[in-house]
Amino acid sequence: MTKISCRQICFIMLIYTAVSKFIIYPTYLSYYTGRDLLFSALINFAVQGVIVWSVSYLCSRTDKTFFGLLKDTFGNIFARIIFGLFALFFLLATINPLFEQKLYVHDIFYDTVPSLMIFLPVFFFLVYASAKPFLNIGRCADICLPLFLLSMLLILVMSLHEVKFDNFLPVFTQPKKIFSSSLASVFRFIEPAYLLMFMGRFRYKKGDAAKITISYIGGAVFVLVVLAAFYGIYGDVAPTRHFAISKISLFFPAIDLVGRIDLLALYVLEITMLFALVLNIQLAIECIAQCTGYENRAVLSVAVNAVFFLILIFCDNKYNAISTLFSKWMWIVFLIFANLIPLASWFLRKKNEED
């Protein structure tokens, strides 16, 4: 795995944190928590932010990779097993975003609902991009940052004027639901797991932990603003509106004159979303490679994407079931891999005997 820079990790934390939560997450939160959706999201972001800081601070204490830490503490076999489990985790973490992507693409790119076939060519891209060396992740993030910022700027400018802040009052009407929905949304928050994989892959300099955490907070702010815009515009009917990011700019007065220019911004944002999907698959491939010792990324990429291809074919219309499965049952898996293990990594042996 080639080294990436701290700046690129910051970009990943900023962009991919945000774009992975723009599609169904706002609808889901507004359905379960109504006007308190911001608090629910805030809880998730606060918890994750602390873990992100914890893992990035751990990077200042060791220059080993996560695999190296596991190997030095528990031995090679155990490290391989854990990485095998992480590979499964990243594969699992890709399923929901992949289905969300399919639905989102069908909604914003086509006037009529097209067949699944029109989405399947995405696998050509995924196979190609996932097979690329790790260095690509960071460089793609470099390119994605201006695209993300420009498109978000346009979308937010087109949407914020329609926000009615009285939609958020009164607050804390169902405090229990805030926490339960936070727990059910845990499967959307896997950034600390990304950081575990980046450990030892970048040269840590003083202050990098703060930079990474601030970038994560930046991503969180974008999500919170979109959530606020979404609920502020739609209010009580928000749960019936899917694909929030594409719905918030619909009421821009000049659309009649200039057309749906927000769609152009959404298309640019889609590039970033595709790369966010690639990141999960690339990390899964990386974990498989570490676990099995098999280094041919092209073969691994074909194999992993073939699995997703089959899942997509056979579960085409089962998004609701998949979403329910993840929010009701899978949260425990995500809690372990994206929260507990990153925190527990502090207890691994950080220095060699001779150090």
Add this chain to the structure above:
Amino acid sequence: MVTLDKNIKGVKSVLTSEDIIVFEFASLSGKKFASIYADGVADKQLLGELVAKPLKDVKEDDTLEEIKKRLASPEVKDGDKIADAIKEISDGNAVLFVDGEKDFFIIGLKKPPGRTVAEPPTQVAVKGPREGFTEDIKTNLGLVRKRLKSDKLQIKTLRAGKQSDTAVALIFIDGICPDGLAERVQKEIEQKSVDIVPDSSYISQFISKKPKSLFRHNGSCEKPDIFCAKISEGRVGILVDGSPIALTVPYMLIEDFQAVEDYYQVSYRSTILRILRLVSLMVGIFLPAFYVSAQLFKIQLIPYRLLLKISSSVSGLALSPSVEMFLTLFLLEVLIEASIRMPKYVGLAMSVVGALVLGDTAVQAGIISTPAIIIIAFSAISLFTTPDLVETSTTLRWLFLIIGGSLGTFGIVMFTAFLICYLVSEQSYGVPLLAPFAPIIKGDLYDSIVKSNMYALNKRPEAFKAKNKVRIKER
């Protein structure tokens, strides 16, 4: 003792062509000489002035050293092998044999026919120098020397092409160019064996790690001022005899958005023009594909009033939007190709036939619509704002049109992501093709899409890892 006849026969047995001229003359004392040269390539007048005339006073017993001293030519080399003599004659120089001597002199009289220094057609500048490279490598080297008088300027001459034996010059500045870069380029050129090298584009493929790539991996220019500026940033320049196009490596994609005038005018204006070029390129590549996919898959992309106009234009059209756009683009490509190949005096007639007869009647006949023609024309004009990228961008326009017509805008977005993924991993001699954007190189961003003023560019581009990084400093 080697007679003059033996030497002449030795050369003529290999160079049997009739344009190889043997000029035999003698001094007043009777010492015989023979000069052999290729007619039309060597300068006969200089041969008389600098060689024959000074040798008239040579005495019968003068040694080779004494004869050499009498020669007025500034470029005289010694030779002793007939093979060398043959090579030099083929190259345009003259060889002087002395009766009774095995050794000979090689006299630099090369003066191949060629055009004079003129403004290059592809890099026209309103402000700034107007000189352009010619097909003669010596003239081109002179143009470079004229601008780079540094004692650190290095020129390495290589030979490429088994039959053409073309001279290739590697030019770099010692102390700025990174160690080993020139050697790497030299190795790449020397490793390839080809019959002839008629143009630098052959060398361009030799030095590229991925010659089949849609994107080139080396820069090119026709102007010595640009060439020298690039060399002084740490690149290696390549001049090929017979080609007015000079090459430079390493290369970054952003170079094609930087026009020569950007450096001779106010930086704000340059920045605006660079943004304009980038936007034009995007429009040129994406517009036809977006237009087709909007019509076929996402009509909301088109503003309502414009949609009404378009619908009135396309109603009753016999062809589908993608076939219509395909046909129009094909027509444009045919027109461009024909206008380049046809003699100039037919050009006007062809413009009338192409633009008026074909275009107008096709619209009236309901085969293609007016918006399609406007879009293709606008796309074509837009692409020519970055002339160095035209080959790539026109191919991409076709690809995007095919994808947009079959998969819609999602196909366009996906293919764009694919291109980004491809480009971020590409390198030219260790320099990322998308630098300074991926990876971001902060210092180099000042001369990317944004063009800062000269004082902000006080460092050489970091991407090239130049040995001497400082470009401007206070004295």
